[in-house]
Amino acid sequence: KRPPGPWRMLWRKFSRNPFAMSGLVVLIFFIVVAVFAHKISKFDPAAIDLMFANLKPGVSGHLLGTDELGRDIFTRLLYSARVSLAIGFSVAFASILIGSVIGAVSGYFGGWTDTVFMRIVDVMNSVPTLFLNILVLALFGSQIKYMILILALTSWMSIARLVRGTFLQLREMQYVEAxxxxxxxxxxxxxxxxxxxxxFPIIVNATLMVGNAILSESALSYLGLGVQNPQTSWGLMLSNAQEFMLIDPMQAVYPGVCILAVVLAVNFIGDGIRDALDPRHQVTKSRRRLDKWRKSYSRSES
Structure with missing residues (x-):
């Protein structure tokens, strides 16, 4: 019988982690909802109708009610998932691409190449990220492409250091010499x-970067420098709801819960992949099981 490959072994270990599997289910749910948002809801997320402003949940077919402009809150949540998830995955992909190339070249060649790239990483790490993001978006406009670009250009440094450290070890292996x-x-x-x-370590960090990108997008949109109307995102919904916190706090709760659920799901997935790949974690887990079995056995003997 052919032994299972590394990806199948990874899936077996990953599937035994209940938190990781729960996170995967939640993330898949939000992705499906975002893709089929136009099928799930019949309302237009940008349609303004002051006649139906501030409706309670369930009135006139509005599942979660309407906001101060008469826009369906449930529909805006669905379409916001599209924007927030697209930004999160795009930023993670671009950051992984930039950081992997720079870290790989730096770690493999070493010498002055390594010195130059690592000094660039140090300079980027010393720049206040939030301030730079706000400055760029204020100068060039709050378009989604600019947001993805600036978030990616300020998020690749940790990946570069990770890949560089890995390459410093791998370049001395025998198969590289061969x-x-x-x-x-x-x-x-x-x-x-x-x-x-x-x-594998790149994949782990990629999952964590998706959550960080979603939080960054939400923060910029909350400050009014992210996604702009008529488009919508969870951060923009939070920004619009801050004026009505005392009147209708649920307008802020809905997008806040969505952000919390997606970020937690992505972090659980990243932790699950890391635990499945880390042999030290497996050894520690086996030792704990052995110690627990020894204690139970000693109690039964006594």
């Missing part, structure tokens, strides 16, 4: 061999 001996180019070794072996 690849050099048979004439494989440095770029071939980096992209065909080393990046593949460094993919």
């Amino acid at each position: 690849a050099r001996a048979i004439g494989v180019s440095s770029w071939g070794i980096i992209f065909r061999h080393l990046l593949r072996n460094a993919s």
